[in-house]
Amino acid sequence: MRRVRIQKELDLVADALGDTPETVIPVHLSKRGLADVYVAGSIPEFDAVVVQSHPWLDEPWCFGSDPFSLWQLLSQFVGWGQRHMSPNVPRDLADSLSSLIQQETNVRVRQYGDVYHTLTRRVNSFIAPEVRQLGMRDVDLLAEFRKDPHRLGFKTYEYLLVNGLAAGAVVDGRVVALAHTNAVTAEYGDIGVYTDDAWRGMGFATASASIVARGVQELGRTPVWSAGEDNEASLHIAAKLGFVEVSRRVYLNTTFSSALSHPQTDRGFIYEKHGPA
Numbered sequence: 413m414r415r416v417r418i419q420k421e422l423d424l425v426a427d428a429l430g431d432t433p434e435t436v437i438p439v440h441l442s443k444r445g446l447a448d449v450y451v452a453g454s455i456p457e458f459d460a461v462v463v464q465s466h467p468w469l470d471e472p473w474c475f476g477s478d479p480f481s482l483w484q485l486l487s488q489f490v491g492w493g494q495r496h497m498s499p500n501v502p503r504d505l506a507d508s509l510s511s512l513i514q515q516e517t518n519v520r521v522r523q524y525g526d527v528y529h530t531l532t533r534r535v536n537s538f539i540a541p542e543v544r545q546l547g548m549r550d551v552d553l554l555a556e557f558r559k560d561p562h563r564l565g566f567k568t569y570e571y572l573l574v575n576g577l578a579a580g581a582v583v584d585g586r587v588v589a590l591a592h593t594n595a596v597t598a599e600y601g602d603i604g605v606y607t608d609d610a611w612r613g614m615g616f617a618t619a620s621a622s623i624v625a626r627g628v629q630e631l632g633r634t635p636v637w638s639a640g641e642d643n644e645a646s647l648h649i650a651a652k653l654g655f656v657e658v659s660r661r662v663y664l665n666t667t668f669s670s671a672l673s674h675p676q677t678d679r680g681f682i683y684e685k686h687g688p689a
Contacts, residue, residue, distance in 0.1 A: 415450050425455055425461060426439040426442040429475055433529075433600060433602075434661055436595045438465075438473040440565065440597055440602070442463055444566070448463075449462070459476055464489075467563045472500070474486065474499050474509075482501070482509060483509060486499055492516075496665070498524075499664050500661055500663050503662050509664060510664055521666055522665040523663070523664060526662065527657055527660050529637040530655065531655045532634060535626050538619040540581060540615050542582060543580065545627070553586060554590075558590070564578075565593070577593045578590065578593075579624050581616035589611055590606050590620060591604065591621040592604055592605075593624060598633075599633060601634070603621055605649065637649075
């Protein structure tokens with residue numbers, strides 16, 4: 413195992429992963445220096461790759477065809493059996509990796525589906541008077557809404573607004589709901605949404621996401637939407653906008669508390685990508 417530190421090699425790993433709905437976020441983060449990347453084998457002909465996002469260290473993306481090589485990488489991470497870990501793995505390796513983790517760490521593994529959708533026809537439009545596209549004049553509003561720009565998938569708020577898209581509901585001078593591209597590649601734009609608790613159920617997330625999805629399409633990319641398998645609110649928004657399921661991956665949730673059944677960080681269940689309307 414070795415950590416990839418040189419940007420040229422990070423780009424090679426990202427290119428080897430390919431540009432798909434399932435790789436758009438880890439590829440985006442790798443190319444922008446927002447993730448730690450570990451490989452087993454040589455580059456680009458690796459045996460396994462783990463991409464560990466800086467904001468979500470406990471939810472690394474795993475790629476490869478050999479569960480033993482993937483476990484070789486994952487086993488080096490600190491915290492197994494001591495804290496919640498939720499590696500995101502290919503669906504066909506979920507059972508074998510679950511068995512390896514349980515054998516090696518003596519922690520229980522729960523599998524939790526991560527559902528990927530794409531939008532290949534024109535997005536269905538939804539309008540709310542409070543919702544508009546956000547621009548450079550709204551940097552301070554974004555900063556107030558999300559204190560860490562890395563959780564929006566970019567190094568700075570300005571970089572998001574220049575290289576991605578954002579729309580939101582602005583009420584009384586503050587953002588109460590947000591949709592944005594949290595990852596952009598040559599072919600895809602992954603969309604995340606989040607609404608403050610007090611403003612849910614008013615259609616703000618749907619209207620905001622429709623603006624962002626339309627913008628992604630106008631740039632010649634395909635919008636991507638992913639959500640936890642039981643996140644009905646997020647899945648409902650995706651269906652309303654016209655997204656169609658194309659694939660699934662699996663979180664291997666190693667929580668040792670029966671109260672937790674899905675990833676708990678922002679990106680897993682309550683994050684802007686998956687949050688209720």
